Amino acid sequence: MTRKPRAVPALEGVASAERTLALLSAFRKGDATLTLAELSARTGLVKSTIMRLAVSLEAFGYLSRTGDGEYRLEAELLRLGMIYQQSFRLEAHVMPVLEKLVEKTGESASFYIRRDEQRLCLFRADSPHRLRLHVRQGDLLPMDSSAIAQVLRLFTTVPLPAEAAMLDFPLYTGGVSDPHVAGMASPVFGPDAQFAGALTLAGPLARLTEETGRNIAPLLRDAATALTRSLGGRMPEIPTPPPTAAPRKPR
Known part of the structure; x- marks a missing residue:
């Protein structure tokens, strides 16, 4: 008797994990630190949620808080990045x-x-x-x-x-x-x-x-x-051509 393959149940993401990843993804090239207000603006998360998520991220070495109360990425992300580079094909x-x-x-x-x-x-x-x-x-x-x-x-x-x-x-x-x-x-x-x-x-x-x-x-x-x-990429910002100047009317 041939068995029918079991249907794979549809899975949904975990909301708290998605919020945590959104927080890390808020950092962009050139950002040394970000304020709580900047993180809130970029992620759409309320400040109290960000602060709770930051506590867990700090505990695992992904994030730290400076003396000025701003947030910066930490070395655990570098370690994972190096592992990814070594395994990337x-x-x-x-x-x-x-x-x-x-x-x-x-x-x-x-x-x-x-x-x-x-x-x-x-x-x-x-x-x-x-x-x-x-x-x-x-x-x-x-x-x-x-x-x-x-x-x-x-x-x-x-x-x-x-x-x-x-x-x-x-x-x-x-x-x-x-x-x-x-x-x-x-x-x-x-x-x-x-x-x-x-x-x-x-x-x-x-x-x-x-x-x-x-x-x-x-x-x-x-x-x-x-x-x-x-590939972890994104489209570059493509400069728009300057508008063509309207011909001058003869005086």
């Missing part, structure tokens, strides 16, 4: 995202980084179709006008150009470097909004048409957002 974060994109779109998914004036395919999951773009992990390709190269070029430029604010990601190009190939690319970011690489889809232009690209764009965009979150 980019492949473990990227490959499941690529495989899911292939499953949903049927096209090959890759993760590219820039190497000078070339783009390096760091990770790849191939399309199940026989007709596909044959690129392997470790291949170096030119920084051409493809969507992939455009994203790599744009986000490795310092400072970030204002034109980035005017673009709608993912970018799509068809027949640019090869008349038979189309590609799409979205940026992925790591900690401190550092550019991590380009998450891409590529396939034959006959199948990955511009219309198809528009239909699957939300899948690639959501995947890039999820991978950014998985």
Whole structure:
């Protein structure tokens, strides 16, 4: 007799744990200390709740209180961060995202980084179709006008150009470097909004048409957002281009 698999019960988070994590996450780059009022403003928690949570965090070495009554992060967080860095494997974060994109779109998914004036395919999951773009992990390709190269070029430029604010990601190009190939690319970011690489889809232009690209764009965009979150990243602040001055009327 075949047993039916047991349904996994839906689990909910613990409210007190979520409040504690929100308190730690309130600290940003450059914050040496934060006042009780600043923590309350950033978390939406009342001051009495923050003070109670802080007592537990202090006991476990995550937080301390200065002589001025302000709060600062403590060394236990550094210890955990070092453990995370030692165990971190980019492949473990990227490959499941690529495989899911292939499953949903049927096209090959890759993760590219820039190497000078070339783009390096760091990770790849191939399309199940026989007709596909044959690129392997470790291949170096030119920084051409493809969507992939455009994203790599744009986000490795310092400072970030204002034109980035005017673009709608993912970018799509068809027949640019090869008349038979189309590609799409979205940026992925790591900690401190550092550019991590380009998450891409590529396939034959006959199948990955511009219309198809528009239909699957939300899948690639959501995947890039999820991978950014998985890497502990966030989108950078993109400067908006200055408004165009109105032409002067002749006197």
